[in-house]
Amino acid sequence: NPYAGLVSHLRASWLSGKTRPMEYRVAQLEALGRFLDDKKQQILEATASDLGKPPFEVELSEIFLCKNELHETLNNLSRWMKDEHVDKNLAMQLDSAFIRKDPYGVVLIIAPWNYPIHLCLVPLIGAIAAGNCVIVKPSEVSKKTERLVAEALPSYLDKAGHSPYPPILISLQDCFAVVTGAVQETTRLLENKFDYIFFTGTPTVGRIVMTAAAKHLTPVTLELGGKNPCYVSDICDVTNVARRVAWGRFFNAGQTCIAPDYLLCTIEMREKLIPALRKAIDDFYGPNPRESPDFGRIVSDKQFQRVQRLLGSGHVAIGGQTDEAERYIAPTVMVDVQPSDPIMQEEIFGPILPIMVIANMDEAIDFINSRERPLVLYAFSSNDKVVNQVLERTSSGGFCGNDTLMHMTLTSLPFGGIGNSGLGMHHGKFSFDTFSHHRGCLKRGMGREPLNAPRYPPYSPQKFGLIRATSKVSRKNDCTLL
Amino acid sequence: MERMQQIVGRARAAFRTGRSRPLEFRIQQLKALERMVQEKEKQILAALKADLNKSGPNAYSHEILGVLRELVRAMENLPSWAAPHPVKKDLLTLRDKAYIHYEPLGVVLVIGAWNYPFLLIMQPLIGAITAGNAVVVKPSEVSENTAQLLAELLPQYLDKDLYAVVTGGAPETTELLTQRFDHILYTGSSRVGRIVMAAAAKHLTPVTLELGGKSPCYIDKDCDLTVACRRITWGKYMNCGQTCIAPDYILCHPSIQDKVVENIKATLKEFYGDDVKSSPDYGKIINQRHFKRILGLLEGQKIAHGGESDEASCFIAPTILTDVSPESKVMEEEIFGPVLPIVTVKSVEEAIEFINLREKPLALYVFSNKQQQLITRVIAETSSGGMTANDVLMHSLVPDLPFGGVGQSGMGAYLGRYSFETFSHHRSCLIRDLRWEVVNKVRYPPGSMELMHL
Numbered sequence: 001n002p003y004a005g006l007v008s009h010l011r012a013s014w015l016s017g018k019t020r021p022m023e024y025r026v027a028q029l030e031a032l033g034r035f036l037d038d039k040k041q042q043i044l045e046a047t048a049s050d051l052g053k054p055p056f057e058v059e060l061s062e063i064f065l066c067k068n069e070l071h072e073t074l075n076n077l078s079r080w081m082k083d084e085h086v087d088k089n090l091a092m093q094l095d096s097a098f099i100r101k102d103p104y105g106v107v108l109i110i111a112p113w114n115y116p117i118h119l120c121l122v123p124l125i126g127a128i129a130a131g132n133c134v135i136v137k138p139s140e141v142s143k144k145t146e147r148l149v150a151e152a153l154p155s156y157l158d159k160a161g162h163s164p165y166p167p168i169l170i171s172l173q174d175c176f177a178v179v180t181g182a183v184q185e186t187t188r189l190l191e192n193k194f195d196y197i198f199f200t201g202t203p204t205v206g207r208i209v210m211t212a213a214a215k216h217l218t219p220v221t222l223e224l225g226g227k228n229p230c231y232v233s234d235i236c237d238v239t240n241v242a243r244r245v246a247w248g249r250f251f252n253a254g255q256t257c258i259a260p261d262y263l264l265c266t267i268e269m270r271e272k273l274i275p276a277l278r279k280a281i282d283d284f285y286g287p288n289p290r291e292s293p294d295f296g297r298i299v300s301d302k303q304f305q306r307v308q309r310l311l312g313s314g315h316v317a318i319g320g321q322t323d324e325a326e327r328y329i330a331p332t333v334m335v336d337v338q339p340s341d342p343i344m345q346e347e348i349f350g351p352i353l354p355i356m357v358i359a360n361m362d363e364a365i366d367f368i369n370s371r372e373r374p375l376v377l378y379a380f381s382s383n384d385k386v387v388n389q390v391l392e393r394t395s396s397g398g399f400c401g402n403d404t405l406m407h408m409t410l411t412s413l414p415f416g417g418i419g420n421s422g423l424g425m426h427h428g429k430f431s432f433d434t435f436s437h438h439r440g441c442l443k444r445g446m447g448r449e450p451l452n453a454p455r456y457p458p459y460s461p462q463k464f465g466l467i468r469a470t471s472k473v474s475r476k477n478d479c480t481l482l
Numbered sequence: 483m484e485r486m487q488q489i490v491g492r493a494r495a496a497f498r499t500g501r502s503r504p505l506e507f508r509i510q511q512l513k514a515l516e517r518m519v520q521e522k523e524k525q526i527l528a529a530l531k532a533d534l535n536k537s538g539p540n541a542y543s544h545e546i547l548g549v550l551r552e553l554v555r556a557m558e559n560l561p562s563w564a565a566p567h568p569v570k571k572d573l574l575t576l577r578d579k580a581y582i583h584y585e586p587l588g589v590v591l592v593i594g595a596w597n598y599p600f601l602l603i604m605q606p607l608i609g610a611i612t613a614g615n616a617v618v619v620k621p622s623e624v625s626e627n628t629a630q631l632l633a634e635l636l637p638q639y640l641d642k643d644l645y646a647v648v649t650g651g652a653p654e655t656t657e658l659l660t661q662r663f664d665h666i667l668y669t670g671s672s673r674v675g676r677i678v679m680a681a682a683a684k685h686l687t688p689v690t691l692e693l694g695g696k697s698p699c700y701i702d703k704d705c706d707l708t709v710a711c712r713r714i715t716w717g718k719y720m721n722c723g724q725t726c727i728a729p730d731y732i733l734c735h736p737s738i739q740d741k742v743v744e745n746i747k748a749t750l751k752e753f754y755g756d757d758v759k760s761s762p763d764y765g766k767i768i769n770q771r772h773f774k775r776i777l778g779l780l781e782g783q784k785i786a787h788g789g790e791s792d793e794a795s796c797f798i799a800p801t802i803l804t805d806v807s808p809e810s811k812v813m814e815e816e817i818f819g820p821v822l823p824i825v826t827v828k829s830v831e832e833a834i835e836f837i838n839l840r841e842k843p844l845a846l847y848v849f850s851n852k853q854q855q856l857i858t859r860v861i862a863e864t865s866s867g868g869m870t871a872n873d874v875l876m877h878s879l880v881p882d883l884p885f886g887g888v889g890q891s892g893m894g895a896y897l898g899r900y901s902f903e904t905f906s907h908h909r910s911c912l913i914r915d916l917r918w919e920v921v922n923k924v925r926y927p928p929g930s931m932e933l934m935h936l
Contacts, residue, residue, distance in 0.1 A: 015838060017863065056929025086882035097880045102865050104888070195889065207683055214679035217672060217693070219893040222686065240919045247926055284927040294927035369498075382916050391911065395585060401913035403922075410580055412569035413910035418587070419664065423688040425908060438895065440868035440883030441861060442876050446706045446851060452873075456716055457753040457763035459539035467543055 006177055007192040010106045010133040013174040020103060020131045022081060026074065028128045028176075031156040032121060033070050036063055039152055043117055046144035050116065052297025052327070057252060062117040065409065069122050072411045072428050073129045080129070080432045083441070091451065096443040101436040103131030104219075105195030110186065110209070112200045113142035113299050114255040114349075120149055123198045126431025132196070133175040137189060140182045141300055150178045187212075194218050196435060200257075201225075202347075203420045221424030221434055223257070224417050225347050226374040230260035230404070231364045231390055233381035234269050241380045241402075242276030245353070246284065248378075248404025250331045253296035254307075254351035258376045260404050261348050262337075263355045264364040270355050274333060277353075278318050281331045289331055290323065298327040298350060307350030313341035314354060339367075361386060365393050373397070373419035378404055397421050483657055489646045490618060490661040493589045496643035497616040503586060505564060509557055511611050511640055515604070516553045518639040519546060525635075526600055529627040533599060534721065535766040544721070545601040552605050555881060555898050556612040563612075563902045566911075574921070579913040584906045586614030587688075588664030593655065593678070595669040596768055597724040597818075599625035602692075603632055606667045607645075609901025615665075616644040620658060622670075623651040624768055656681075663687050665905060669726075670694075671816075672890045690894030690904055692726070693887050694816045695843040699729035699874065700833045700860065702850035703738055710849040710872070711745030714822075715753065717874030719800045722765040723820040724772075727845040727867075729874050730817055731806070733833045736826040743786045743802055746822070750787075750800050758799050759792070767796040767819060776819035779812040783823070808836070830856055834863050842866055842889030847874050867891050 018024065036043070043062060047053040053062075083098040107127040111120040120138050127134045136153070138146045157176040179189060190197075190212035199209045200223040213220045232241055248260050265273065285292040298304040304327045311320060311332070319332035334354040337343055343354050358364045368377065377396035379387045387401040397417035400407040408415055408427070416425030426434050454466035501507055519526070523546065530541040567582040590610040594603040603621050610617045619636070621629035633647045648658055659666075659681035668678045669692040682689045701710055718729050734742055754761035767773045773796045780789060780801065788801030798820050806813060806823040813823060827833045837846070846866035850856045857871045867887035870877045878885055878897075886895030896904050 020862075054927070054929060056927065060925070086880060088880060092876075092880065097877070097883060099883060100861060102888070105865075203686060206686055210683035210686065211680055214676050214683055217675055217679065217691065217890055217893065224686070237916045237919075240916050243919065243926065244922065247922075286928075292927065294929050380916065384913075387913060391583070395588075395907065396909065398910040399583070399912070401911070402916045403912070403914040406575065406914065407580075407910055407912035410569065410572060410575060410910075410912065412571070413580060413912065414582060414908050415910065416908070418907050418909075420686055423686060437865065437888040438884050438886075439866065439888070440877045440880065440885060440895075441871075442869070442873070442880055442883070443853065443857060443871040444873045444876065445853075446709050446849075446872050449709050449712070452713065452716075455543075456712070457540075457761070458755075459537060459543075459763050461539060464539045464543055468547065 001188065001191055003179065003189050003192055006135070006179070007106060007194070010135065010175065010177065014103075014105045014133045019128075019133055019175050022078060025077065025128055025131060028157055029070060029074055029077075029125060032125060032128075033067065035153060035156045036066060036070075036121075039148065042148055042152065043145075046148045047116065047142070049144040050113070050142040051252065051255065051299050052295075053252065054294040054296060056294060057296065061115055061252070066118055066121045066125075068409075068411060069125050069427065069431070073125050073432070076429065077129055077432075080429055092442070092444075094445060094448070098441050100439040100441050101130065101432070102439050104435060104437055105132060107132040107134045107196045107198065107435060108137065108189070108194040109134060110137045110197070110199045110201065111139055113139035114252060114257070116142040116145035116149070119200050123200075123426060123431065126426055127196075127198070127435045129432050130435035132435055135177045135179055135189075135194075137179045137181070137186060140180065146180055150180050154178055196220070198426075198434070199223070206422070221416070221426060222422045223415075223424075223426075224375070224420065224422040225257045225349075226372050226417070226421040227261040227344075227347055228258060228374045228376045228378065228396075229364075229368045230263045230378040231361070231368070231380065232263060232265040232269055232273065233361060233379070233383065233386045234266055235382050235386070236380050237382065238269075238272045238276045239279075242273055243280045243283075244403050245378075245380075246277055246280040246331070249353045250281070250284070250295065250351050251405065253298060253329065255296070255299065255349050256405070258398070258405055258408055260353070260378050261374070262344065263353060264358050264367060265355065266359065267357050270335065270357060273355070274317050274335075277333050281318060285331060289319075290321070290326070290328055295331070298329060301327065303349070304329070307348065307352065310343040310348060310350070310352060313337055313343060317355075361389065365390060368394050373417075373421055375417045375421040376400060376407065395419075483660070486648070486654075486657045486661055489648060490589060490658075490663070492643050493616040493618055493646055496641070497586070497588055502611075502616060502641075502644050503614050505560055508611055508614055509560060511645075512553055512557050512608065514639040515608065515611075516550065518635055519549055519553070522635055525631055529631045530600060532627040533596070533625040534724070534768060536721070537762045540763060545598055548601050549604040549608070551881075552608045552897070556608055556902075559899065560612055560902075563899060575912065575914075577915060577918060579911070581911050583909040583911045584613070584902075585909050587905060587907050588615060590615045590617045590905055591658065591663040591666045592617060592619045593666070593668040593670065594619065594621045596622035596624035597721060597726070599628035600632075602669045606669075606896060606901070609896055610665075610667075610905045611645070613902050613905035615905055618646045618648060618658070618663070620648045620650070620655055623649065665689070667894075667896065667904070668692065675892070690886070690896060691892045692885075692896075693844065693890065693892040694726045694818070695841050695887070695891040696730040696813070696816055697727060697843045697845040697847065697866070698833075698837050699732050699847040700830070700849065701732060701734040701738065701742060702830065702848070702852065702856055703735050704851050705849045705872075706851070707738065707741055707745050711742060712749045713873050714847075714849075715746050715749040718822050719750070719753070719764070719820050720875075722767055722798070724765070724768065724818050725875070727875055727878055729822075729845075729847050730843070731813065732822060732824045733827050733836060734824060735828065739804055739824055739826055742824060743804060746802055747787050754800070759797055764800075767798055769796065772819065773798065776817065776821060779817060779819075779821060781811070783810065783812060788820075830860065834860060837864050842887070842891055844887045844891035845869060845875075845877070847871070865889070
């Protein structure tokens with residue numbers, strides 16, 4: 001077990017209590033802020049190299065959103081850390097009952113390649129805020145960013161130190177570590193006992209992570225994926241819908257877990273949407289998106305080939321151009337796709353938007369409900385009731401009416417999946433809560449022992465009556481007059 | 483296999499009709515459960531007596547009362563728990579509706595345990611129904627009378643398709659676990675907890691595992707020993723020690739060990755009289771297997787009190803062991819019986835270290851007059867599912883405290899509001915307007931750095 005030493009080193013640090021004081025946590029979080037500021041240029045360069053990420057997108061999704069989480073956490077940490085006192089019944093009026101937020105211990109965060117800084121840092125912020133020691137495993141697919149995180153991040157956190165550990169680079173400190181490597185290394189890492197595992201990635205690997213966690217009874221949060229449906233009703237402002245959908249679909253060249261994956265609308269709406277989408281794409285990226293500095297690239301050859309293959313069924317209505325050398329796939333809209341086509345079977349994770357034609361909202365809802373529950377569901381309509389109907393009659397991790405992606409920008413909303421799209425949630429206080437154990441605590445006094453008399457044997461109906469009287473939860477008045 | 487598939491399939495189909503969602507329906511089901519508990523009280527008590535020799539008032543206050551409390555809490559609070567919860571918005575979303583929408587998960591599986599066989603099925607069932615789910619319950623086959631009774635009664639009072647009871651042992655449970663559920667709540671051992679979570683992993687099913695461990699009880703030199711020992715005796719020997727949050731073992735300074743023993747002995751006499759075996763208030767070990775297991779833990783130990791047993795009636799007397807070695811068998815596994823080992827430690831530091839070297843327990847107890855320093859310190863430097871200072875078990879009765887373990891003692895929590903949240907999906911919702919597109923302009927390409935700084 002090549003990582004046993006590392007994990008036990010962190011566990012020893014954890015047991016020393018070093019990560020628990022608020023001052024320590026605040027110092028680490030502030031250091032993360034400095035990392036984002038100091039290394040901005042390197043982040044821009046690394047993500048541009050890995051994903052062709054436009055600087056604007058990096059600023060927004062990798063830096064700005066992380067900083068929001070950071071500030072939200074720093075602003076509220078002392079309040080979140082406080083014991084939460086709860087109501088007591090009659091028998092316990094003089095006692096102190098509260099929920100203590102205990103760190104778990106040693107946390108493992110496994111990050112994906114599509115938002116390699118954001119999806120490393122946002123969970124890390126939560127884990128540190130909750131007082132844990134953390135091992136971060138960035139994705140090997142976004143190579144340059146992986147290197148940046150492994151080399152630069154540790155020096156901001158805790159004590160820096162390097163321990164060459166062939167064949168994988170490990171940056172060793174007391175309370176934080178970055179582990180690099182691919183599938184094999186991750187598998188070996190998962191053999192160890194962690195106190196919490198936070199994984200972002202595919203459902204397939206999510207199962208593997210949870211199975212490994214089960215061996216140690218380690219709780220997990222899994223942020224997975226799926227096909228996020230986007231229903232567009234006949235009553236809507238087509239121009240605005242097209243812009244909002246195009247923005248969400250083509251951001252990061254479609255490699256976003258909450259991107260609208262496919263569109264559902266009537267044939268009449270489709271005929272209006274296609275020119276509107278064409279115009280939106282032209283407004284955003286110009287007549288040749290390949291030359292736009294604002295459009296990204298596919299992360300790897302393997303992913304490029306996978307996405308390119310999805311173009312094989314149906315018809316291209318907009319775009320469709322590809323360039324293997326650049327891993328470029330044009331912003332594309334497809335029509336005439338069948339539910340059984342590969343493009344409708346797997347999460348696209350690329351800049352292709354298939355449009356499925358349905359007769360009406362009921363058919364759209366049936367279609368959505370016959371498939372795995374997605375990470376997010378979108379519904380567009382100028383009619384509130386339609387949006388509400390779709391919400392009420394479906395199930396998904398999150399929901400956004402009349403826009404895409406935006407629900408994840410509010411730190412006050414929990415971000416997580418359901419069913420195949422994941423379990424658990426994070427962002428803002430939900431991150432802090434995810435990485436803390438909520439310990440129910442009751443502090444009693446040694447006096448007033450006669451009050452306890454009714455509970456002791458020998459049992460009797462009289463004693464029982466007293467217990468009921470002092471600890472009963474009664475129905476409030478069923479008065480319906482007002 | 484087919485039978486399990488059918489049962490779960492039926493529950494899922496019933497869930498899909500949407501009829502378990504309206505609050506009125508859920509309350510109707512909860513009211514039916516309340517009627518069931520009231521009307522069938524005699525049968526429930528009889529089953530508990532047959533399974534665990536629990537006496538009337540004992541069984542009522544430890545199982546039935548808890549169920550009734552949970553029902554009332556659920557019915558009272560459901561409207562407020564289920565209401566969409568608006569969240570704080572920012573400048574960009576000021577005009578929008580942003581809220582958390584609580585929704586049922588789908589089909590929930592509840593696997594019960596044998597030590598509080600009625601309570602540990604009913605409380606999770608109530609939570610799952612309150613959150614709008616369909617539920618399959620699998621009571622423990624070890625407490626067979628209660629399992630049988632639940633299988634008979636629940637279909638008489640609840641919607642038969644939405645709520646199903648499956649009886650059986652390990653083979654049936656294994657089969658059941660191959661089916662896909664939307665949440666599984668399991669109460670039992672850590673060993674089986676692993677199996678449940680591994681099965682759940684195949685379907686990416688979230689789990690709540692209420693497991694066990696050795697709940698330590700530290701008695702400080704500076705405390706009212708009479709009171710402390712009475713409270714500990716109560717919690718330890720209730721249900722013959724077969725309580726997941728019972729104080730498992732005592733840690734104390736060697737100089738007070740004898741006094742602790744004396745006090746517990748005196749309290750035992752107070753509770754159960756001179757002849758424990760004939761006390762109507764003292765339970766029995768659930769079965770032969772556990773009887774033998776617990777007796778085995780006494781081997782080579784210094785028995786300061788008790789040790790008597792009778793195999794035919796699965797009786798083991800309240801027993802105290804002194805000067806127990808940390809390496810002995812009785813200190814390795816959760817005792818789950820009326821045997822109380824005392825391990826001596828020289829200081830609270832040593833106690834804390836002792837506790838932290840071991841798996842995180844479900845509960846932790848500390849007795850001291852020094853509330854501010856010692857108790858505060860023990861809480862701060864240890865971890866456990868829950869804890870009570872200067873008493874035992876009681877934290878599980880505070881309505882708004884989450885009940886659950888950590889590490890090997892479990893994951894997740896339930897009871898009261900926590901049940902509702904555990905069995906619901908917290909769906910984040912942002913509803914925007916299709917107009918006001920001008921506000922969105924800043925985010926669209928072509929991207930401009932100046933626009934970023936807004």
